Each structure stands twice: as structure tokens, then as C-alpha cells.
Amino acid sequence: MLDTLASRHVETRAIITGGAQGLGLAIALRLVAEGCPRLVLAGRDEVKGAGAVDLLAAAGAEASFVCADLSRVEDCFRLVDTAAAEMGGANALVNAAATCDRGGLLDTTPEIWARLMDTNARGPFFTMQRFAEQAIARQEPAAIVNILSMVIHCGQPFLAPYTASKAALAALTKNLAQAHRRDRIRVNGIACGWMDTEGEDATQRRYHGAGDDWLEKAEAEQPFGQLIKPAEVAGLASYLLAAEAGVMTGSIIDYDQNIAGAYF
Known part of the structure; x- marks a missing residue:
């Protein structure tokens, strides 16, 4: 199927x-498989970043990695400015x-609250701000996909x-x-359910005492x-970023096998 989308x-x-x-x-790899020639990735782990860049280069793309803490507004700006330069x-x-630290009403500290809000809300906001400023200055159409979570409908008590x-x-x-x-500028979101990632594996082991068989x-x-x-999920994100998504904007798509509001 990807062969038919190679120029998307x-x-x-x-x-x-x-x-x-x-x-x-996964989204980066999907975009490259569908013809994306240039990417800038951001994260905190330089070793993982270098590995990701190598994977994308092997797939035929020019990619770079910016080591950034996106809870810091200056890092958000530096990321977008690096993309502009490169x-x-x-x-x-x-x-x-x-980031997905645990905390409920009675045990969330101000530090946990600030870390989650700064990374998960403030960071994306100021990244989008700089991104939009530059797209508007170039008078170029652009698309944003925000990765959300099914917890937006309620969430477990320990995820307040x-x-x-x-x-x-x-x-x-x-x-x-x-x-x-x-x-x-189109802006859409994907509210993901429980996903099999290395980050989730670490979370299950750290917070829930999970063993090697937790995924099974x-x-x-x-x-x-x-x-x-x-x-x-990468396939959906790719579509939302593509011109074929047309005028679709302001949509939040639940991507899960459990239905919000159902009781059985």
C-alpha cells in the first residue's frame, strides 16, 4: 500500500x-515512506536521537535531531528556528x-503539576506559536497534528x-x-488509547510493578x-498532515478500541 502513497x-x-x-x-518513518524528504526530530535522549536519524537516513530522508527539553519555552523556539535554518x-x-507522571487529587505535588503542564501543554503551545509565525511569514499552508490521549474524556484517578x-x-x-x-494552517488531534511503546513499558514497570509478561x-x-x-496511528497522522485531508481542521479523533461513554 505504501508504494501507492510514495509521493504523498x-x-x-x-x-x-x-x-x-x-x-x-513511527510517524517520522511513515512520512519518509510516503515521500517526505526532510525532517527535524526533537527529544531529550541524544543516543536515541542519533539512532532515529540513522533509520530515517537509511530510508532516504535528510533528518537531524535537536536535543531539547520542551518544558522550556526557549527550547521550543530553538527547535523551530533550527528547522527554519536547516x-x-x-x-x-x-x-x-x-510526560506521564502519576498523580491524583490527593498526592499530586506542585512540581508534578508544573512538569506535566509545562511539557504536555505549554511546550506544544509555544512550539505551535513559533511554527505558525514562520508559516504565516512565508505565506505557506501548514498542518499540525497534536497527539492527545483518551484521558481527555475523563482519565483514571491516578492520572489527574x-x-x-x-x-x-x-x-x-x-x-x-x-x-x-x-x-x-490546519490543526487536528488524535486521542490515543493504550499503546504498545517502549515508553509505556517503562511506565508499567516503574509505576505498576509490571513484569516481563505485562504486555501479553x-x-x-x-x-x-x-x-x-x-x-x-502513524497512518492517520500522515493523512492529517497531507494535502488530501483537504480543509479538515479542528477535529479530534478517538483512536481506541474502547468507546468513551460506554459502560460495558
């Missing part, structure tokens, strides 16, 4: 936060970077600040889509017998 992204110049692993890297400005942005941060980004997705329609047990309980795979 030949004009795409993409920034992908969280692009060194997991869903961010590839003349980006016309596609994926905000996939996030994470839920708040992703709900904030969901509201921003719609607000900025409305604000920048006439600048031809978790998948056995799911309606479709699996957790979501990053490559599956």
Missing part, C-alpha cells in the same frame, strides 16, 4: 517532537512529546494532572484551528487482542 509527502518538511522513539518515530522552515508539525494537561492541549487544538483557518496479559484482555501499535 514530497513537499513536506516536518518537525516531530518526541520523534526519537515510540509513536513520534530546511527553510517546516510546513508540518507533530507534537508527540509528552496528566488528564488536565492533555485536555488543555485538546482545547488548544480546536482554538488554534479556529484562529488560524484563514492563515491556511494486557493484550489478552483487549477487545481486539492487542494494544494499539504506533505504526497504526
Whole structure:
């Protein structure tokens, strides 16, 4: 199927936060498979970043990695400015970077709240701000995909600040889509359910005492017998960034096998 889509992204110049692993890297690989020639990835781990760049280069793309802490506004700006210097400005942005510390109403500290809000909401906001400023200055159409979570509908009790941060980004997705329609900047979001990533593996082991068989047990309980795979979501993200998505903006798509609001 990818052969028939090989030219979908030949004009795409993409920034992908969280692009060194997991869903961010899966989206990067999908874009390259569909013709994207230039990408700038961002993350905190330089070793993983270098590995991701090598993978994309082997697939035929020019890619670079910016080591950045996206809870820092100056790093958000530096990322977008680096993309401008290296590839003349980006016309596609994926905000996939996030942190997922645990915390409920009674045990969330101010530090946990600030870390989650700064990384998951403030960071994407100021990354989008700089990205939009540059796209408008170039008078170039652009597209943004924000990676959200199904917790925006409620979330588990131990994910209160994470839920708040992703709900904030969901509201921003719609607000900025409305604000920048006439600048031809489309903004959409994907609310993902439980996903099989190395980050989730680390989370399960760190917070829930999971053993080596946690994934097998978790998948056995799911309606479709699996957790979501990053490559599956990558196809949707690619579509939302592509010109064939047309005028679609301000949409938040639930990507899950469990239905929000269902009770059985």
C-alpha cells in the first residue's frame, strides 16, 4: 500500500517532537515512506536521537535531531528556528512529546503539576506559536497534528494532572484551528488509547510493578487482542498532515478500541 502513497509527502518538511522513539518515530518513518524528504526530530535522549536519524537516513530522508527539553519555552523556539535554518522552515508539525507522571487529587505535588503542564501543554503551545509565525511569514499552508490521549474524556484517578494537561492541549487544538483557518494552517488531534511503546513499558514497570509478561496479559484482555501499535496511528497522522485531508481542521479523533461513554 505504501508504494501507492510514495509521493504523498514530497513537499513536506516536518518537525516531530518526541520523534526519537515510540509513536513520534513511527510517524517520522511513515512520512519518509510516503515521500517526505526532510525532517527535524526533537527529544531529550541524544543516543536515541542519533539512532532515529540513522533509520530515517537509511530510508532516504535528510533528518537531524535537536536535543531539547520542551518544558522550556526557549527550547521550543530553538527547535523551530533550527528547522527554519536547516530546511527553510517546516510546513508540518507533530507534537508527540509528552510526560506521564502519576498523580491524583490527593498526592499530586506542585512540581508534578508544573512538569506535566509545562511539557504536555505549554511546550506544544509555544512550539505551535513559533511554527505558525514562520508559516504565516512565508505565506505557506501548514498542518499540525497534536497527539492527545483518551484521558481527555475523563482519565483514571491516578492520572489527574496528566488528564488536565492533555485536555488543555485538546482545547488548544480546536482554538488554534479556529484562529488560524484563514492563515491556511490546519490543526487536528488524535486521542490515543493504550499503546504498545517502549515508553509505556517503562511506565508499567516503574509505576505498576509490571513484569516481563505485562504486555501479553494486557493484550489478552483487549477487545481486539492487542494494544494499539504506533505504526497504526502513524497512518492517520500522515493523512492529517497531507494535502488530501483537504480543509479538515479542528477535529479530534478517538483512536481506541474502547468507546468513551460506554459502560460495558
